[in-house]
Every structure is written in structure tokens, then in C-alpha cells.
Amino acid sequence: MGISVSLSSRRIPEINPALFARHPTDLQEEIEDYKRETLRLSRIYDLHRKLGETLDLDSMLEAFSRWLAPKVDHELVAYRQCGRSRMPMACSCHGPHRQKLLDAAKRLLEDPQNREACEGISRLGLVFRRWDLGDAGNDSLLLIHRIDFREGISGMDEVESILDDLRGPLERAVAYEDLYEQARKDALTGLVNRRVFMERAEQERVQADRYGVPLVLACLDLDYFKEINDSLGHGEGDIVLRKVSQTFSGMIRDADLLARTGGDEFALILPNTALLNARQLMDRICESVRALKIGVCESTMLGVSIGLAQWEKGDSFATWWEKADAALYRAKAGGRSQVAV
Numbered sequence: 001m002g003i004s005v006s007l008s009s010r011r012i013p014e015i016n017p018a019l020f021a022r023h024p025t026d027l028q029e030e031i032e033d034y035k036r037e038t039l040r041l042s043r044i045y046d047l048h049r050k051l052g053e054t055l056d057l058d059s060m061l062e063a064f065s066r067w068l069a070p071k072v073d074h075e076l077v078a079y080r081q082c083g084r085s086r087m088p089m090a091c092s093c094h095g096p097h098r099q100k101l102l103d104a105a106k107r108l109l110e111d112p113q114n115r116e117a118c119e120g121i122s123r124l125g126l127v128f129r130r131w132d133l134g135d136a137g138n139d140s141l142l143l144i145h146r147i148d149f150r151e152g153i154s155g156m157d158e159v160e161s162i163l164d165d166l167r168g169p170l171e172r173a174v175a176y177e178d179l180y181e182q183a184r185k186d187a188l189t190g191l192v193n194r195r196v197f198m199e200r201a202e203q204e205r206v207q208a209d210r211y212g213v214p215l216v217l218a219c220l221d222l223d224y225f226k227e228i229n230d231s232l233g234h235g236e237g238d239i240v241l242r243k244v245s246q247t248f249s250g251m252i253r254d255a256d257l258l259a260r261t262g263g264d265e266f267a268l269i270l271p272n273t274a275l276l277n278a279r280q281l282m283d284r285i286c287e288s289v290r291a292l293k294i295g296v297c298e299s300t301m302l303g304v305s306i307g308l309a310q311w312e313k314g315d316s317f318a319t320w321w322e323k324a325d326a327a328l329y330r331a332k333a334g335g336r337s338q339v340a341v
Helices: 017-021 024-051 057-068 098-110 115-123 154-161 163-184 194-211 225-232 234-249 275-291 317-333
Strands: 074-081 089-091 127-133 139-145 215-223 257-260 265-271 303-310
Touching (some): 098 115, 139 163, 215 275, 234 265, 234 275
Antiparallel strands (some): 215 303, 257 265
């Protein structure tokens, strides 16, 4: 049994004459151009996808650095927004020159003509490119790499083509970072707020329990602040709070945790500190506040009363806080501007 198929009634579709008018070499070149453009767009889409997965500035730069690595052999990517002291960087160098590279990048972001920084990276066999992002030039992107791309290499061309695409996500990350910091800090004094203090205090308590190191909590309450605030006005009262906060901050270590927990109330965690040493520090703080000589009259001069409590194994945070708070009230009842344990 066979099958017969007739093609007599079928018409061959018309073929575009333009296909025959072009040389096969031209068509091949166009196809290659389409392939390259498709690959470029695919890479840009991949970058946008990776940047969209995070709102963290450091993670964004790290993602951009990894995306760039196949095209540009680089050591560092850094970003700076004008007016901000923090300059996030993604550095792939982990050798003895890492810190030199980070220091040079910071100087180059501030001043691309910095001679010392330029000579420093040159001695390492590196060069750099710095771009201003946006019309105002407020933001800068820095790339330190191993090959000089000034003659125009596809990898560097690709970087320049996506600068506008990169700017938006970076600005959103900066805005999110600012918002996050604002949510964690007291707006008036710049100290961490009560919520952050509670989180960190619990972490310190766990660390002290694990390693068996002493840990002290101090509750601080300003004396006669209400009288000063009522007499001089809230504007002056705010100035007093900022001045007191600066006084406290200038007397403690970076490892210590100071927070404004209420109107004129502060709290301080002193890690790896014995109770005697904490007492000596608090006495000096009392003297420093008295030395500010803020007040309406001699009988209502600004002071600070402080209650101390050393954390004891088995104590919950609530129990520990109650001990320090009770000591604070004893300091108030004992005449103010003093320390009680």
C-alpha cells in the first residue's frame, strides 16, 4: 500500500527579493551583530536583576564587581555620593597591598589628581578610571584595574554604556541606607535609640555569658533638666541635650554602647568592664556634666544621676535593667549628681 501526495495545487510562497540582493557575507555580519547585541542586552538584564535583589549598597557594588569581572580584570570598585563620609567599596585584593589599595581609592574619590594615590596604584601595576554619575557630578564611581583601557576596549565601553543604569539603583540604596540609619538613631542627639539599644544589649549579654567577661549597665538621668528646659525654652533644652550627649560620647570607648532612651534619660553598656572601673568612669562623667555649668541658678545646676548594675549569670535583661534603675533612684534620693550601685 502506498501514499500519493500531489503538490500541484500548492503554491510556493514568495521569497523576499532583498534576501538575494545582499551578499552572504553581509548577512553573516548582520547575524553576528544581532548576536553581539543580544548578548550585551542579556548581560545588562542580568546586571539589573542582580542589583534588584538587594537594597544594600555594599552588596550592590559586590554584585556589579562580579558582573564586570569576565570583561574587565579589576581589583576594586568604589562609589561615593557627595556629602557622605562613607565610601562603600568592593575589593577583590586580599594580599598585603589590600589596605594600600583601599586608602588610595578613598583619596582618588575625593581628589582624582591626588599624586600620592596615583603613584601608589601605579607601583602596584594598576591604573584607575573615575566617572561622575549624573549631570551635577555629585556621585562618583571608581574602578581600579590591571589593564589600561584608555585606547577603548569592549569591556570598558560596556562599563560606560551602563553608567546611567547603575546610578538609579545606587541612589535608591543610599536613600534606603539613610532611612535605615534614621530609624535606628535618635534624631536630636545622633545616639542610637532605645529599640537598637535593647537589641545590642541582649547581644552583649549573650557574649558575656559565653566568654565569662564582666558586663555593666548604667542608667543615666539628667538632674534639673526640666527646670532648665522650662526656664530657657525647648530650643535651648535641645542644645543642652546635644551638648550632654557629646560629653558622654567623648568619654567612652568605641566598644561601649550609649543610647538616649527617653527625654533626659540615657543608658550605657560597658562590655568587658569590671564594676569598680565602671564606677570610676561614671564619677568622671558626673564631674564633666557639672563642669558644663548649665543652669538657671546655683540650686538647679545641671547634673546627672547614675545607677550601675553588673550583669550576673542567670539574670534576664529585664532583671538586669531593674537593678540599674533601682540604683539610679538611690542616686537621686541620695542628693543627685552622683553614682549608686
